[in-house]
Amino acid sequence: MSALGALEAAAGSGGTALFRPLSAEDGEQRPAEIESLCMNCYRNGVTRLLLTRIPFFKEIIVSSFACNSCSWSNTEIQSAGRIQEQGVCYSLAVTSRQDMDREVVKTECATARIPELDFEIPAFTQKGVLTTIEGIIDRALAGLEQDQPLRRETDEEVARKIEEFIRRLRQLKELHSPFTFILDDPSGNSFVENPHAPRKDEALVVTHYRRSPQQAAMLGLEGEEVAEKAADPAEELRNEVLQFNTNCPECNAPASTNMKLVQIPHFKEVIIMATACDSCGHRTNEVKSGGAIEPQGTRITLRITDPSDMTRDILKSETCSVEIPELEFELGMGALGGKFTTLEGLLKDIRELVERNPFTLGDSSAPSKAEKLQEFVGRLQEVIEGRRNVHFIMDDPAGNSYLQNVYAPEEDPELRVERYERSFDQNEELGLNDMKTEGYETPAR
Template sequence: MCLPFISPSLSPALTTIEGLIERAIEGLKQDQPFRRETHPDVAEKIEEFICKLKRLKDVDSAFTFILDDPSGNSFVENPHAPQRDEALVVTHYRRTAQQAALLGIEAEESKEDLTDSVDDLRNEVLQFGTNCPECNAPASTNMKLVQIPHFKEVIIMATNCDACGHRTNEVKSGGAIEPLGTKITLHVTDPSDMTRDILKSETCRVEIPELEFELGMGALGGKFTTLEGLLKDIQTLVEKNPFTLGDSSTSDRAEKLCAFGRKLQQVVDGQLRIHFVLDDPAGNSYLQNVYAPEEDPEMRVEHYERQFEQNEELGLNDMKTEGYEADGTSQR
């Protein structure tokens, strides 16, 4: 005889099989007086079933007892442990969507569902509320995951303020810090080089040796733009330099900065050839190779081991993700 107990109406309990059968008998007996008056046929059938349950307690014949728990939190004792119990079979299975819904959890997603979710994220523009960095008025920031060809995925965030018209864009790397730093050198020889795409991460330094110019790590933040757009951002940064304005400025310093701005404009107009250098210790910056997948004769990409000072700036020297158990320190 097979006796399946699959009723979630029985409350959790630490008991025996006999105890569970007794609880089932008591539960069926509760409404029997009412059933005999209203539904005598049903009451008679339930009484017959109660008699069968009572015979099971005496084990008059062999029967099968089944515990089916979608949560996986039920247990039947194996009296022969750690040896195998020949009378006990434990089967693990994946929950159905209906069982997951009854438990109040989401059903496990298949690999196809996960792939579809990632594709939807790439095609979707997410939006969240923020404040304008210029006038502090409420604004919206759009965020999108973008795959850069021959590189990696990045997250682009753009804010447009309707109140003052201020616009910003910021780029976050979609991946981790690379094992090696990257130094990209482009010899700008043609005005068409101004249209090359550039991903400048927050950890990247920019150098123009011919102009004796260096832009430090963190300046201008992360940007995904063109070479022309980045040079214009640098030009704007120079023009808004506080040393060229106000009472603290000197004529010599102001003249030098203005001269630099004019040379930078000559580069943008294609009148001056330079070497443009992106040096990113984190390896998360990118400069478009217009000859890809072939090598670009005007561009050189070097990978190098980071120095201690560079790892210190990136916060890697104090970061340990492997073998920390060997230090003899316990983390609580």
């Protein structure tokens, strides 16, 4: 039977509490003793376990090991409870001798700092201890002084700097000046005594906070954090790339499509879908609106005056038409599908759409028609290169297209966004005329 099990059995038979308040006057509280291996000389020593409760805090397990063979000893504490829902940070203004005597529970995952001295004891560099503020400083002094004789022989400059730091640390211990002691524990199981409890301690500030993903990983809680995030399906979609199997539209071989929900600043959420085929190398991408059809249509007009306009982000939905009046060009709804790219990227896609068609610029095209289209491609290339100023117009009856305002949230002098009421034909094309979502009744049976 383990020591904890033995103590539980003893407490059950005697009718006493397993965890009793920590008190110097309690002579009946006896630790359990267990014979255990000494990790210094590998002979048997004795480990003593004491289960106790710190007033206004929680239950802890104090363990102490001593070896009679080599005189090696070690003490540490462990929390008897689970990791808390939130981390905790204690900030104490140390101004008196009484403050130095305050009890401190420092777990192994806690970080202790003294900002005035730029001094820090990082997490997981020491075992958990039940001590005082003075005791923590004494342990730090002992650790720094331990290898000083060797440092003086090997690196006198480093030894001199550490000696100076030890002198300043001793001055803090003797309270030559007030200082701040900070104890930060992401597990929430560390503690600094409030001698005025249950009243508020003006010198002690206790802050509870939500652990960061890095702190949760450090405590081994990655699974718990993921479970919390998975509780919100919308948040999970925003942070995850979904993948599903499909067939390549070119060679019909099995392929995969990636889908991601993206928030466009000053606009709305969209769904980006990308398909890549390993067999033939075909790649496609498409964008769909993540929201509903807007109450009004949107007409966006941009006057292209500078090459930097080509870098503007653009979202063209599948219901959006594109027009460039100066080039007598119009791209109807459904052409090119949904796109989330830059203005330059969309204009290049339009150019490729014209050049790829064998009936326009190929061997099957009429010479007069091919000449006009070649002229159009050349003028479009001038727009892409910033050598021709034109008006770029996007007309989306569904209101789900977007062109970046580089001055946001201020108005863009070259960009005009107009809202308009859709016509009957536009509503018919969007399937809205026969759609009724309110004011209807379920027929009686």
